[in-house]
Amino acid sequence: MKLTVPFYLHKAGAGFPSPATDYIEEDVDLNIHLIKNVPATFIIRVQGKSMMEVGIYDGDLLVVDKSLKPKNFSTVVANVHDELVVKNFVKEKDEQFLTSSSKKIEDKIIINNDSEIFIWGVVTYVIHSVY
Numbered sequence: 001m002k003l004t005v006p007f008y009l010h011k012a013g014a015g016f017p018s019p020a021t022d023y024i025e026e027d028v029d030l031n032i033h034l035i036k037n038v039p040a041t042f043i044i045r046v047q048g049k050s051m052m053e054v055g056i057y058d059g060d061l062l063v064v065d066k067s068l069k070p071k072n073f074s075t076v077v078a079n080v081h082d083e084l085v086v087k088n089f090v091k092e093k094d095e096q097f098l099t100s101s102s103k104k105i106e107d108k109i110i111i112n113n114d115s116e117i118f119i120w121g122v123v124t125y126v127i128h129s130v131y
Contacts, residue, residue: 034125040067042121044077044084050100051075051086060128062086066121075123080109081116089119 035041046060054075056062064077070089078085078098087098087109098109098117111117 034063035065036124037065037067040121041065041124046086048086053101054088056086056123056126057128060126062123063125063127064121065124068122068124070119070122077120077123079116079118079120084120086123 031038042064044062044064046056046058046062049058051057056075062075062077068074070076072089072091074089076087076089076098078087078089080098085098088101090097090099090108096111098111099107109117
């Protein structure tokens, strides 16, 4: 599915206002800007508030790429005991775990060979309403 929206020639300043124009440069295909690997990408809606500390809110849409390998502190979608969760992936020394950015050690979900935890993909974009 191709999704295009108008792309305006002028930038919107975050400082003092400038005169606006109605000139459209071109249409922008959001797929080109948000999705790098189409067959490996999916979008999922967030449910819950545990990731608010890192700017991910209840109801946000996440663009997730299954082909990417998570780096330290990547935000990922993981299958934890047959439940999908959004967490940060952390690797320290010989330990890998998932966390919601909490400093509390009991909030860590340890990933090891015996655990039934699978990383589904790395979050590449977060889409949320500001209105």
